[in-house]
Amino acid sequence: MEYGLDLEYSFNEFLKGFGLSSEIAHIIWLPLPMLLVLVAAVVGVLVTVWLERKISAAAQQRIGPEYAGALGVLQPIADGLKLLVKEDIIPAKADGILFTAGPILVLVPVILSWLIVPFGQNLLISNVGIGIFLWIALSSIQPIGLLMSGYASNNKYSLLGGLRAAAQSISYEIPLALSVLAIVLMTNSLSTIDIVNQQSGAGILSWNIWRQPVGFIVFWICALAECERLPFDLPEAEEELVAGYQTEYAGMKFALFYLGSYINLILSALLVSILYLGGWGFPIPVELIAKFLNLPINAPFIQVFTASIGIVMTVLKAYLLVFIAILLRWTTPRVRIDQLLDLGWKFLLPISLANLLITAGLKLALPQFFGG
């Protein structure tokens, strides 16, 4: 299965053509994917913010942003510029160092997690062996940042919001990890590349959603709860807590929280599409199309075609999920904190445990369908 574009390899070969050593070529290569991920994440956020404004407007029978660019597409950029030029305020009684470190600790792990998101066979930053486990580990750092900013703001709403965020994040991480574990059990690998390849056999029929319907729903609920999206946005429930841990923040520091939550939403959608919806896979396998067109699978045309289809499919699936998340946000009421914790501990945890057990049993009973 070692086909597809390998940009790093071609780039290094290209630089070596100019007489550079492979080490220097590697150093020149290193910042490029990082930059690409930052740009991709920020552009993704801009698109999501625009979608959120437009869809919320449609759900409430408004028009939404209209004058900034065609259909208001420039509105998110205007929002971003406004936040950039706003005054950076640290409240007088707040703890300056922790107040500044909090938003950074929230944003950095989310961006780091993009390391493992594949857009094609070789189109990811690093195929680390621990793959999806890295994301679970990194997402567990976030509550510390939330607690930190909640504490440092020296405001009771902020502290309550921070505590709620941490409690929510911890309780939903367990069912999340358990449903990922069921997928890993079927794949025999933690690597996101292997997880997608294992689903690429028969197009849409071999996607994990058919084999893990319960895991899919549990993962999606937990991902929404981790992103603090409605119906689980208790940490920033504006009617009760002003804005939770963000209450005292303004300007760029607020923008970091804002960016962090939207990047996290896109990341979760991408991971759902990788884990359950076949990742970069086209609903009809590309091998079949190549056979139909009588072209060898390694032809340059087919390779470019596969890579672009891969990126388009990944982004399409992710944005479909983002659309569902936005629709949920504007049509469902918020749950209460006791309902939230009940749902996490008394419903999702046993269900995901049972799902894991049944998956293990099915893997033994039907190894050809559930990974041998």
Added chain:
Amino acid sequence: MSIAITTQIICFTVLSLVILIGALGVVLLESIVYSAFLLGGVFMSVAGLYLLLNASFVAAAQVLVYVGAVNVLIIFAIMLVNKKEDLKPINDIKSRRIISTSICLTLLSLLIRVDLTNVWSLSNPQNSIGEESTIRIGEHLFSDYLLPFEVASVLLLMAMIGAIVLARRDVMSKDISTGLPVDQELIEKSSEPLLTNKN
């Protein structure tokens, strides 16, 4: 010296400095909140050291368990019981400090002795596992380390049940600390929302 080795040395120096300064801060700082957050930083740097040693699974597990669970729990506890009261002055603080310092120094000398006497260099550096370590850890956990693994899980279960018994007072008819019968009216019924009791 190649670029990879230079990077490694720089990373190692920075990580060790962060660990040393952070650990000193955890012990010496007056504010308990700062200590707790610094502890998180120290745990993160230890995970960085594991990464430098090619043990990515152990590094991720370190972040997940120590930063994501232990440290968050510590911070949680501090923030839920952050009473603004001055601690009582301890009478024989000087002798206590001398005793704890001497214990720490003894432990340090023991560690230094281990460091000096142990043979650290691998007999066969080609044998390092690297990315396969996840599989190897799993194999060991389910073969020769099975008993310690299971005993540890039973221990955790016991701690959990103990915590639940202590937290839910309606399990016992008498208060543990005072010995008086527990006022069942005071126990909050968690499944019912508070508002429904008022009418």
